[in-house]
Amino acid sequence: MLPGTAPRQPTAADVRDLVREALPSERDLSVAPVDEGGEHSTWWVGDRYVLRIAPDADASARQRRELALRDALRPSLSVEVPASAASGFWAPGRAYTVDVRLPGVSAERRPVGPEGERDLARLLRVLRTAAAP
Template structure:
């Protein structure tokens, strides 16, 4: 009989009074810190704490496991990647089995509001190289999930159907869909699995006023898997053309770049169709922007 613990069910975010008390316990050396909720994002209960910190609370057992793993991951990659990642300055449980962490607040604006410049593209290339440079033993010690590559043929069929529906709604021309390319349907074999951020999107990329990438947020979904997944995240964040430049600078193969851009294109078409037809509640302007960036070029 399995002795596995029962996963903790989701709970509601705590009230502000509880958050303020928690901040006082986690940061006893600080005083009179302003505590207010963060609007962007939404996967965690997240609060600004003064000008220098961010408090993140997990709301179920699985999220708690991922957050504890994320804290270890960020520490492990720090010597290898040229972009900033938040540093945990205090951590604990805010409720039984539910983790929380106070992270350093990184400078910069979301890539959804500020474009990544040429030097910022170099920062992203350095990040991809750095993730591949992490020693296998260090990656294994993190206990990250291992994910196989997604099959592109089924995704393509779903994207074709989605684009036809979007065209009928006036959301996207059916001409977006390129000619069938059997050579791009499956990853080259053998595919080397690598450490991935696995959730690269504009709100997780912080950009300085000079267009540099000053930080990458939210590593909780990191896995070991298909390198094309991070390429796909960049394509919907900074556009397909910029992503191609980044992948070339990072030393990724053209096949991985092509596969990643296709993943982004298929995913954005499917997600936008789901939103238009009421099966998704993501912001419509964001999904439109992501589709345009992934399909440009």
């Protein structure tokens, strides 16, 4: 890759190789791009994982902060948040995380109900408490 050029978007074969390296004991390495959102930076990995690929350095920094925030807040939350099974870099300066897939359906596919709204409110309260000086 030339300096200053962006890496190409990974193919299914690239994603499979990345997951094989990140999770060497995993057997089901079937991969498919996630339809939701329109981009191919998120991939289903078997039925247990989700691979999220940061497309640039700024997104990589946000992803790394997100992983740290999820780990820090997890003990204070009453709802599940994804846990990273593996993380690293898929290209120079471009991060990835392989998250354990949570049960349920995306809010892009079905409306959030009252229980989901209460869970979100609890999450926001924990975030506000963590951010308070």
